[in-house]
Amino acid sequence: xxxxxxxxxxxxxxxxxxxxKCNIKEQLVLQSLVIPGLIFLAVFSxxxxxxxxxxxxxxxxxxxxxxxxWVGFKQFIDFFGSNNFLKIMRNTLxxxxxxxxxxxxxxxxxxxxxxxIGKIKIKKAFQTITYLxxxxxxxxxxxxxxxxxxxxxxxxxxFLISLGLINEPVNFLSKPEYFWPxxxxxxxxxxxxxxxxxxxxxxxxxxxxxxxAASIDGATRFRSIFVVTLPCIIPQVAILxxxxxxxxxxxxxxxxxxxxxxxxxxxLNGVSEVIDTFVYRYGVKLQRYSYATAVGLFKTVVNxxxxxxxxxxxxxxxxxxxx
Amino acid sequence: xxxxxxxxxxxxAFSYIFLVLFCLTxxxxxxxxxxxxxNESNDTARGGLTVFTRExxxxxxxxxxxxxxxxxxxKISALxxxxxxxxxTLFTSMFAYGISRKQLKFRRFYLKYCTLTMYISAGxxxxxxxxxxxxxxxxxxxxxxxxxxxxxxxxxxxxFFENLSDGLIDAAKIDGAGEYLTFFKVVxxxxxxxxxxxxxxxxxxxxxxxxxxxxxxTKSELLTLxxxxxxxxxSNTVEQLLxxxxxxxxxxxxxxxxxxxxxxxxxxxxxxxxxxVYPFLQKYFxxxxxxxxxxx
Numbered sequence: 163x164x165x166x167x168x169x170x171x172x173x174x175x176x177x178x179x180x181x182x183k184c185n186i187k188e189q190l191v192l193q194s195l196v197i198p199g200l201i202f203l204a205v206f207s208x209x210x211x212x213x214x215x216x217x218x219x220x221x222x223x224x225x226x227x228x229x230x231x232w233v234g235f236k237q238f239i240d241f242f243g244s245n246n247f248l249k250i251m252r253n254t255l256x257x258x259x260x261x262x263x264x265x266x267x268x269x270x271x272x273x274x275x276x277x278x279i280g281k282i283k284i285k286k287a288f289q290t291i292t293y294l295x296x297x298x299x300x301x302x303x304x305x306x307x308x309x310x311x312x313x314x315x316x317x318x319x320x321f322l323i324s325l326g327l328i329n330e331p332v333n334f335l336s337k338p339e340y341f342w343p344x345x346x347x348x349x350x351x352x353x354x355x356x357x358x359x360x361x362x363x364x365x366x367x368x369x370x371x372x373x374x375a376a377s378i379d380g381a382t383r384f385r386s387i388f389v390v391t392l393p394c395i396i397p398q399v400a401i402l403x404x405x406x407x408x409x410x411x412x413x414x415x416x417x418x419x420x421x422x423x424x425x426x427x428x429x430l431n432g433v434s435e436v437i438d439t440f441v442y443r444y445g446v447k448l449q450r451y452s453y454a455t456a457v458g459l460f461k462t463v464v465n466x467x468x469x470x471x472x473x474x475x476x477x478x479x480x481x482x483x484x485x
Numbered sequence: 486x487x488x489x490x491x492x493x494x495x496x497x498a499f500s501y502i503f504l505v506l507f508c509l510t511x512x513x514x515x516x517x518x519x520x521x522x523x524n525e526s527n528d529t530a531r532g533g534l535t536v537f538t539r540e541x542x543x544x545x546x547x548x549x550x551x552x553x554x555x556x557x558x559x560k561i562s563a564l565x566x567x568x569x570x571x572x573x574t575l576f577t578s579m580f581a582y583g584i585s586r587k588q589l590k591f592r593r594f595y596l597k598y599c600t601l602t603m604y605i606s607a608g609x610x611x612x613x614x615x616x617x618x619x620x621x622x623x624x625x626x627x628x629x630x631x632x633x634x635x636x637x638x639x640x641x642x643x644x645f646f647e648n649l650s651d652g653l654i655d656a657a658k659i660d661g662a663g664e665y666l667t668f669f670k671v672v673x674x675x676x677x678x679x680x681x682x683x684x685x686x687x688x689x690x691x692x693x694x695x696x697x698x699x700x701x702x703t704k705s706e707l708l709t710l711x712x713x714x715x716x717x718x719x720s721n722t723v724e725q726l727l728x729x730x731x732x733x734x735x736x737x738x739x740x741x742x743x744x745x746x747x748x749x750x751x752x753x754x755x756x757x758x759x760x761x762v763y764p765f766l767q768k769y770f771x772x773x774x775x776x777x778x779x780x781x
Binding site for chain 1: 495497499500501504507508510511512513514515517518529530531532576577583584590595598606607608614617631634663664665668693694699712718719745749752756763
């Protein structure tokens with residue numbers, strides 16, 4: 163009796179341990195799927211994060227992180243005390259706000275107007291055209307801008323002269339007062355169509371009965387934009403608006419660098435220098451590594467704080483969260 | 486169903502007019518470049534060229550394809566696009582498949598570890614210093630390795646894999662297939678739409694990428710097409726500046742193929758591959774965005 167019980171126990175234990183072995187093996191295989199990715203992130207995301215400490219040093223490439231002298235908050239104090247700080251904050255915030263004020267409504271307007279086009283083929287054609295610029299490199303877009311605004315025979319100058327609005331060609335790309343409008347318009351040109359997709363999907367999800375009910379109540383198609391369409395897409399609008407606002411310090415820099423000769427255009431510098439271009443110029447070009455890292459860290463900290471508050475606002479408003 | 490009263494007609498008419506004008510504004514810059522690229526260079530310099538070519542020529546394109554630098558840049562761009570697209574989608578999706586398996590231990594931690602990198606990044610300089618220390622500066626692989634993994638794409642893959650029916654994977658398991666076999670033989674074939682979407686996005690991003698060759702590359706033989714195009718466009722503006730200052734560069738513009746014509750032709754050459762994949766992109770990307778927003 164006892165013997166058989168014991169042997170049964172041993173048998174069970176054997177099965178269990180085999181199953182565990184099998185589980186461990188399966189688990190190892192599963193882990194092997196994700197380990198390369200984890201290592202990748204450790205190297206390319208987390209090691210650079212530790213590199214942020216050089217913001218508190220006077221980093222020397224040859225001495226490395228360990229050998230360089232610690233200077234505490236010196237780089238930050240230098241930055242906040244310099245004339246550059248006010249200039250680049252003004253430019254960063256102005257460009258972001260202008261992009262937001264003029265660029266944010268455009269995709270919504272496009273989506274609503276797409277929705278009014280009854281003929282599906284024509285609607286498709288409109289959409290195909292408006293999405294296209296999103297997939298064109300900024301380098302090419304900047305080439306187009308330079309060509310269109312050229313002083314010698316640029317279409318814009320030719321057009322304005324033929325209308326009699328100007329008497330001689332204007333060099334739009336070296337006049338500081340035109341820089342922000344050019345930047346904002348080219349961003350609208352490039353991104354609006356693509357930005358409309360998310361609203362198109364939201365509009366497609368609206369219950370058609372709502373439109374019927376509105377029309378029975380005597381609302382015209384025009385009026386139902388305001389009583390049905392817009393109220394229904396308000397959640398998407400609110401979330402994207404909050405996210406955009408929380409991204410305010412990320413002005414984007416390819417467009418700016420490309421229109422200012424990699425930031426070297428001295429005439430435009432007063433209006434074109436933003437945090438990102440400043441970090442690039444001081445860090446990569448002038449090799450002031452610690453200073454540039456400090457400026458970058460300042461941006462990251464503000465960004466993260468903004469994102470967290472944005473998330474809590476979104477959570478309060480809509481019960482959803484971005485993570 | 487839709488009542489056609491007077492104000493509605495006005496609205497439809499307004500929509501058409503607005504969208505037609507908007508589309509023309511989108512298309513005109515392309516058209517302008519096309520016209521310049523096919524027009525005889527000296528003739529372009531005379532000015533007044535707006536809607537149609539005056540002296541049609543293929544000379545500008547001949548010049549472009551004669552230029553060995555350009556062919557080299559084209560090759561670098563094509564190589565980085567093909568290698569990156571293949572490696573990045575495979576690498577990212579493999580991770581996503583692992584994360585999508587419920588049996589994976591620590592998966593919540595892994596996911597946090599991953600998404601954190603979407604919100605907090607070290608910034609340009611620490612990344613630059615890292616690349617320097619692992620010899621990625623002036624190295625072709627700087628175009629490929631840093632892009633192997635994208636947390637954003639990983640989440641899109643993951644939500645797609647999680648929506649696959651469990652029965653599918655269980656059936657493969659019962660047949661004795663391991664995780665890898667299941668992934669390659671069952672999961673990838675049924676996930677073609679999401680692979681197509683993300684591969685196309687990675688490819689377009691790679692093809693268009695300019696800034697990385699500005700920061701990390703100084704060797705001219707490693708320049709990508711956008712980087713070289715940028716140099717050509719830049720010499721164009723320099724020429725214009727000289728012309729404005731009435732230096733003898735005006736002569737230079739008239740005497741040889743102007744960089745304006747040359748840069749226009751190069752722009753077209755670099756845009757054509759995008760236009761070629763655009764129908765496929767359009768077929769998939771709307772769905773791709775939606776997949777991404779499932780998470781939100």
